[in-house]
Amino acid sequence: MKGELKKNKVRRIIVNLDKCNGCRACELVCSAVHAKPKYSSINPARSRIQVVMDPLNDEYVPIRACDYSKAGCDGRRVYMINEKKYSECSFCGTVCPTRDLFKEPDSGLPLKCDMCEDEKEPLCVQACPDGVLTYEEEEEVEEEVKPGEMEIGLKSLVDKYGLQKVADTFARMSQKG
Amino acid sequence: MRYAETGYNLEIDLSRGNIERVETDPRLTELHLGGQGTNAKILWDRVPPEVEPFSPDNLLIFSTGLLHGTPIVGANRTSVNSFSPQTNLFAHSLMGGYFGPELKHAGYDKIVIRGKAPDLVYLWIKNDKVEIRDATHLRGKGATETAVLIKEGLNEPKAQVAAIGLAGENRVYTASIEHGHSSAARGVGVIMGDKRLKAIAVRGTKDINIARPAELFETCLDLRKKIYKSPYVGDWMAVDEDDGFHHDNFAWGNARVRRRGYWSKELEDRWRNLKYDNMDRQIGCYNCPKKCINVISYSGRKRFGYKCYGKDTYHMAAFKELDFSYEILGVAQEYGLDSYSTPQIIAFAIELYEAGILTDKDLPGFPSDSGERSFYLLEKIVRREGIGDVLANGVYWAARQIGRGAEAYDHNTTKKFEQLPIKLGRLNPPYFLMIATGEKMAITQIEGSFPQDPLPTIEEREEFVRKWDAVPDEKFKKWFLEWEKREQISNEASCAITDWNEAMHYIDDSIGLCGFLSSFRGQFGGGAAYHINNIPHLISLATGMELDKDGLWEIFQRNRNLIRALNVRRGLRRKDEKPPEDHWAVRDHEFEQKLLDEYYKFKGWTNDGIPTQETLDKLGLDYVSEDFIKRGILTGSEGTSSQEQKDEELKSRGC
Numbered sequence: 001m002k003g004e005l006k007k008n009k010v011r012r013i014i015v016n017l018d019k020c021n022g023c024r025a026c027e028l029v030c031s032a033v034h035a036k037p038k039y040s041s042i043n044p045a046r047s048r049i050q051v052v053m054d055p056l057n058d059e060y061v062p063i064r065a066c067d068y069s070k071a072g073c074d075g076r077r078v079y080m081i082n083e084k085k086y087s088e089c090s091f092c093g094t095v096c097p098t099r100d101l102f103k104e105p106d107s108g109l110p111l112k113c114d115m116c117e118d119e120k121e122p123l124c125v126q127a128c129p130d131g132v133l134t135y136e137e138e139e140e141v142e143e144e145v146k147p148g149e150m151e152i153g154l155k156s157l158v159d160k161y162g163l164q165k166v167a168d169t170f171a172r173m174s175q176k177g
Numbered sequence: 178m179r180y181a182e183t184g185y186n187l188e189i190d191l192s193r194g195n196i197e198r199v200e201t202d203p204r205l206t207e208l209h210l211g212g213q214g215t216n217a218k219i220l221w222d223r224v225p226p227e228v229e230p231f232s233p234d235n236l237l238i239f240s241t242g243l244l245h246g247t248p249i250v251g252a253n254r255t256s257v258n259s260f261s262p263q264t265n266l267f268a269h270s271l272m273g274g275y276f277g278p279e280l281k282h283a284g285y286d287k288i289v290i291r292g293k294a295p296d297l298v299y300l301w302i303k304n305d306k307v308e309i310r311d312a313t314h315l316r317g318k319g320a321t322e323t324a325v326l327i328k329e330g331l332n333e334p335k336a337q338v339a340a341i342g343l344a345g346e347n348r349v350y351t352a353s354i355e356h357g358h359s360s361a362a363r364g365v366g367v368i369m370g371d372k373r374l375k376a377i378a379v380r381g382t383k384d385i386n387i388a389r390p391a392e393l394f395e396t397c398l399d400l401r402k403k404i405y406k407s408p409y410v411g412d413w414m415a416v417d418e419d420d421g422f423h424h425d426n427f428a429w430g431n432a433r434v435r436r437r438g439y440w441s442k443e444l445e446d447r448w449r450n451l452k453y454d455n456m457d458r459q460i461g462c463y464n465c466p467k468k469c470i471n472v473i474s475y476s477g478r479k480r481f482g483y484k485c486y487g488k489d490t491y492h493m494a495a496f497k498e499l500d501f502s503y504e505i506l507g508v509a510q511e512y513g514l515d516s517y518s519t520p521q522i523i524a525f526a527i528e529l530y531e532a533g534i535l536t537d538k539d540l541p542g543f544p545s546d547s548g549e550r551s552f553y554l555l556e557k558i559v560r561r562e563g564i565g566d567v568l569a570n571g572v573y574w575a576a577r578q579i580g581r582g583a584e585a586y587d588h589n590t591t592k593k594f595e596q597l598p599i600k601l602g603r604l605n606p607p608y609f610l611m612i613a614t615g616e617k618m619a620i621t622q623i624e625g626s627f628p629q630d631p632l633p634t635i636e637e638r639e640e641f642v643r644k645w646d647a648v649p650d651e652k653f654k655k656w657f658l659e660w661e662k663r664e665q666i667s668n669e670a671s672c673a674i675t676d677w678n679e680a681m682h683y684i685d686d687s688i689g690l691c692g693f694l695s696s697f698r699g700q701f702g703g704g705a706a707y708h709i710n711n712i713p714h715l716i717s718l719a720t721g722m723e724l725d726k727d728g729l730w731e732i733f734q735r736n737r738n739l740i741r742a743l744n745v746r747r748g749l750r751r752k753d754e755k756p757p758e759d760h761w762a763v764r765d766h767e768f769e770q771k772l773l774d775e776y777y778k779f780k781g782w783t784n785d786g787i788p789t790q791e792t793l794d795k796l797g798l799d800y801v802s803e804d805f806i807k808r809g810i811l812t813g814s815e816g817t818s819s820q821e822q823k824d825e826e827l828k829s830r831g832c
Contacts, residue, residue: 018458020458021458021459021460021461021466021467021468022460022461023461023462023463023464023465023466024275024463024464025250025401025464025465025466028248028464029248029394029398032248032390032394035384038391039387039390039391039393039394040386040387040390041384041385041386041387041390042246042247042248042384042385042387043282043382043383043384043385044282045282045381045382045383046382046384052334053335054334055357055358055460055472055482056321056324056325056357056479056480057480058457058458058472058474058480060458060460105382105383126398127398127401128466129401129402129405129406129466130405130466
């Protein structure tokens with residue numbers, strides 16, 4: 001299948017871990033700006049950015065919520081930093097069933113960082129005067145392959161039943177063929 | 178709906194294991210704001226003066242400030258109040274960090290603790306779920322170690338923990354409550370230990386509502402940037418390594434020796450290297466862009482944090498250098514000890530040994546090096562072992578228990594509490610009043626809005642007052658312009674300056690604002706971010722309460738007089754209101770007493786320092802004056818002569 005060239009605006013927040021002072025203003029403003037109506041409540045637990053923090057181990061890592069994943073991943077690698085063990089999970093932004101991070105405290109629904117689309121800059125960046133968080137925009141050209149009708153249909157089956165089950169069924173059907 | 182506050186307190190009875198969630202009266206917020214203000218009201222209502230600090234009926238209150246959890250930058254200091262066994266008076270204590278905001282998100286404005294647990298317990302609060310849990314496995318554990326163990330045990334990495342170490346468990350009077358790299362001192366750690374409460378862990382995920390959110394939010398976004406940039410807020414000593422101010426001017430050892438000219442460029446460079454070689458980073462507290470706390474990992478020690486003068490106290494007490502403080506601070510943090518008063522107890526004991534009052538019998542195997550001696554005494558004190566059992570009661574009580582002339586070595590306490598080791602030449606009249614009459618016990622908790630010293634030239638003074646937005650009244654500018662010599666200032670000005678300095682602390686401590694952005698910081702540079710002229714509007718935006726400058730000032734007076742009343746009811750009188758005799762070399766007893774007379778009159782207090790019925794009633798504290806008359810503390814006919822004049826003064830807010 002041949003793809004088309006497409007321009008994409010890539011938006012990034014660069015995180016400078018060494019500068020973070022642990023004030024968590026990013027969490028506070030994120031929860032306020034995403035409240036409905038805007039600013040009507042404050043609750044860092046609803047924030048789409050969370051500072052993973054352990055002051056006694058000098059650990060200050062702001063992470064942002066990415067996509068929702070239905071399943072846990074195989075990220076079982078373990079790292080030692082300052083004599084403390086971390087897993088890949090520790091600083092992962094994916095919202096997944098294995099932990100509570102980035103879920104609405106009341107409903108458990110996943111939260112996702114939208115880069116504050118309506119603002120000139122994401123609010124967390126605006127609230128971080130020391131430049132732990134800096135915002136970057138870049139144009140990127142990439143080849144976009146538009147999926148065909150059948151692919152879309154199959155994708156939804158994969159989403160629902162998992163790739164293995166679809167593949168098994170397909171194989172079974174082919175044999176019966 | 179209640180704005181900025183939750184409207185609920187948590188009532189914990191450790192004796193019975195009872196837990197209640199109690200709705201609070203919104204009228205009390207209008208009268209006292211919150212934090213220490215409403216704490217004082219609870220203590221007045223529920224802890225009569227007959228209750229000894231170690232009685233199960235004494236309360237220990239952890240309180241959020243009214244503005245915690247709002248976007249207002251730097252509103253994060255938790256007030257912890259009780260009655261202190263060291264002073265038998267109101268224990269004023271605050272800690273920075275994250276505890277108050279987290280508690281508010283859990284749905285509570287305060288935790289009010291009464292009774293005593295049969296054995297060591299900790300409290301676990303997660304929103305509506307509140308449990309008193311066994312903590313016997315944490316016995317003897319360090320304060321920060323305890324926090325780590327609790328969070329791991331609960332699998333709650335985002336929980337905020339306040340804990341005591343061995344010092345609190347053993348009821349050392351100078352025990353602190355540690356929370357991350359912040360701590361609450363001055364008489365509350367000992368009560369937490371007495372109640373057998375090892376720690377409180379809290380996690381909150383509820384919303385906090387703001388009355389006028391959009392306006393407040395925009396204001397604070399701008400304010401955060403200004404505060405970040407401003408050199409007039411935060412701890413400038415976090416970046417300025419020239420600490421000649423403390424080392425040349427404060428007294429070393431048992432508050433005895435001033436070493437003028439001690440500071441040098443060579444020392445500054447060496448200490449700077451020591452700091453930056455061992456510092457991980459500088460951190461702030463919840464929702465504050467400043468970096469006041471230096472976090473140090475020093476070989477073999479638990480990582481610790483310090484700010485401002487906190488790095489000097491141990492090495493100045495022991496005539497050592499900064500590396501000695503680095504040696505001991507990590508240990509003291511784990512034990513949970515106040516780094517202001519504890520070093521003074523140590524230096525006091527060393528002096529008694531050198532004077533032959535304490536002997537090898539009291540201090541078996543006492544080393545010869547002052548640093549090793551400090552560690553030796555620290556261990557004795559936190560364990561209440563041998564002489565440590567006496568020293569753990571603070572300098573005042575230890576001196577009297579030791580006797581044999583030790584009383585003369587207790588020369589730096591006021592109201593039985595260790596004061597900062599400052600020994601100066603000439604009297605500074607507002608400082609006389611602040612140290613004598615202050616009830617927050619440490620001068621850092623009382624001074625702060627009016628500069629400590631005059632500026633040398635009229636041009637500098639003019640420049641200073643030009644941008645001085647913080648003044649409650651233009652007359653402060655006039656006084657500052659005319660002020661040339663420290664000791665030469667009118668009594669009228671001294672009274673009003675003391676009042677203003679106190680006002681800002683009483684306001685901060687009820688709304689939870691940090692003094693480094695507000696009450697403490699204006700004295701150095703005049704550019705505090707928060708002051709009497711902008712705080713009322715911020716409170717209005719957050720809470721919806723209509724409040725102006727006069728209204729806020731009246732609340733300060735109410736809270737000030739209520740805390741005064743708490744102490745008066747426990748016996749505080751004029752006789753207790755004196756700075757250490759050697760605080761200044763040159764004293765003028767007659768002048769000082771006249772100044773004190775005038776200040777009492779200015780405050781609407783009797784000549785014995787008791788708020789008069791008129792003063793109390795006007796502030797809506799009728800229940801206090803009734804109690805005073807019933808107890809015979811007031812007769813009801815005091816202080817009427819100056820009252821009309823006083824009314825006028827209250828209106829114009831000044832002397």
